[in-house]
Amino acid sequence: MTTVAERSMGIGLKALRQIAALEVIDRVGLRGPAERALYSVTKNGMGAAASAGRTFTIVRGSGKPERARPASPKGVFDLTPDEDQQMIVEAMKEFAAAELRPVALAADTACAAPAELLASASELGLATLGVPEELGGSAAERSAVTGVLVAEALAHGDLGLAVATLATSAVPTALGLWGDADQQATYLPAFTGDEVAVSALAILEPRPLFDPFVLETKARPADGGGYVLDGVKSLVARAADAELFLVAAELQDRGPALFLVPTSGGGVSVTAEPAMGVRAAATATVAFDGVVLPEAALLGGADQDVYAECIHRARLAWCAVAVGASQAALDYLVPYVNERVAFGEPIANRQAVAFTVSDIAIETAGMRLATWRAASRADAGKDFFREAAVARQLCVKHGAEIGSSAVQLLGGHGYTKEYPVERWYRDLRTAGVYEGALLV
Template sequence: MGVALAVLNRVAASEVLDRFKLRKPVERGVYEATRSGFRTVAAAGRSFGAVQKLGKPARLPHRTEQGLFDITPTDEQQMMVEMLREFAAEQLRPVAADADTACAAPAEVLGAMNELGVSLVGVPEELGGAGSERSAVSGVLIAEALAHGDMGLAVACLAPAAVSTALTLWGDAGQQSTYLPAFTGDDVPAAALAVQEPHALFDPFALRTKAHRSGGGFVLNGVKALVPNAAKAELFVVAADLAGRGPVLFLVESSTPGLTVEADPGMGLRAASMGRLHLDDVTLPASALLGDENSYADCVRLSRLGWCALAIGTGQAVLDYVIPYVNDRVAFGEPISHRQGVAFSVADIAIELEGMRLVTYRAAGRAEQGKPFARETALARALCADKGMKIGLDGVQLLGGHGFVKEHPVERWYRDLRAVGLAEGVVLV
């Protein structure tokens, strides 16, 4: 059963469509998909009762290999992307500047995203989600579509989905039964994946946040940075170095004694309400350990693919903004796009974006098929970090003096794109 159709059918019953004028495109998408033979499921038909009786963890099966390398989105994925791109254009972009100034995403935007069911995509159907198979590509497409509106708001919106995806991929039966029902209900909790630490040249495989065993459980000490919606988050997935084992993931509830949060706004991603998470002798039960010895490395790689997707979406926003600008801006009696230096710069942005998409989609495709994807992720990360920042810089340069002022959004996109080569964790596909 298609992920996109399950999400669309959930959305079709929501009042958010009428508030944000999205009902017609969603209903059209559902109609066209069902006419083509896709099966649908209504949100009201999902049962959450079985979650409490889980005998073993629910896992999404890997997508079947098609035998061909094709990065064209499926019809279902394309419908979902169109819906989210329209939502990003009509709801995220108009409030992005104010959210950047306030260092906070509007509550109504976060609520609308929850109603759209983005956190359901990575959760199996038997747990109340919309997933029938592992689809890292869908996660990439979602992040890309939302970032086209604004990267900071996209990070804020996707933060809870990172935690629900982590629970689906690596949680045991008890962890899934305890936490996942909240992410498939109407009131999705604020949650965050905390990997980054506040020191120079951060290496996610050399963590300074430490954990040691104590009394049948664990004790954590350290500081995490770049934690989205940190002050409001109710659940964290925290990376720490466990003595004798190496980097692992822990589930930490916000009410745990010893956990404190402070605001930590930065140069970019200000709408995501970034904060620092202080862990001072935080005591956790043995059940808080998430995943096995391979989970952490996969978490870092899947997070990096999420950042690549955010870079692609924001880079596309830059391209879509500068093309009409250089065509309309007249200097010395003609549009500045007639100058080769300007035209070549715009063309370079388009070329680099296609390269970024190719390597990112390929890595995500291998991940969802259960194939090794470390090499492909490293290539995607290197390319998106380098070219993403260059696209942001070129966008500012092409606007000249207008690129330096807040009247135009390009300066904000440039600041956000700087995070792609630095950030770890936060998002997950």
């Protein structure tokens, strides 16, 4: 029997205490390997002092960047997750139910995820989902579908905590997709070692009707080489803890581009910015004031196709967490409407209630299908921008409707924090206004 690391793109790569405690390990016959790994691997420190002193020194790579190989073609149109992906989904759902759901309300109230939870999520290897195996990561194949499945499963526990646990994987995923050999050698070791760096993808800006292809954050060539970065980004997940930002900025005379910005270089300031939803992700405003960057900070060579792909992959990730939260609402509502009695019968007997729940199930299935289809096209190397736009439109429109309907079906209960639907409503609204933070 192969291990989780061998069969599941490394989601169980570290096989530490949280994954070892999941019931799925017994069902797939991996209890022995998991316990042996638990015994042999040193517990992740995640020490604040160590990360605070981390610096990123430019390292010369091998000359050729490593890329995960393209996903194997299935030959037929089939979005059914394969055996490995199904095992990943089951494990992540159990982790979400056991670890995310119980602390979701407290994290939402505190506007921060518990440190213990973030450490446990780090131990699962989430930061290395998009890093090629040759560089110490988990990705044997390039698979946006797997990323979507993981995001959906975690959001079934809580959308805000899913963003908090997945946000730091966006930068290493981007480096795996578009980084050159020097960038990979410089930055990726910080995500594949025992003390995983916190990073953030910063795209959104604090203005109405934000367009990610028309940016007010500017980068200009610096005297003597490199770039100077100025601008403000908003709702950046876990920004206060971040050691490295991937920032979208308008590069003078070249269009929007992505820049790697370590926080240790100065000129970066972070201000807490709690929002209506996704509060557990500890969102903040990040200001860049005359930040001087080397030539090596430019990711993807300011290729406009790379930038567009980044935006659409980020939008797919948001679709995935919206699907997960919508499914959580559906799974909560079905037993509720069958058990809640009014006027001598379950409220599920009323057509208005039954039809609303039915609509939620239909729209969730449609959102999921559109998201998986777009991700599968990305894995096949086909143009997926149109499909990603369709998925996003469905998730923005119906995700908000599902959150609202969930609150309505619970009546007065739906408006109180005693029940989770009001939090899901606030979180689901985020998919329509957020750009960045996540990447598949």
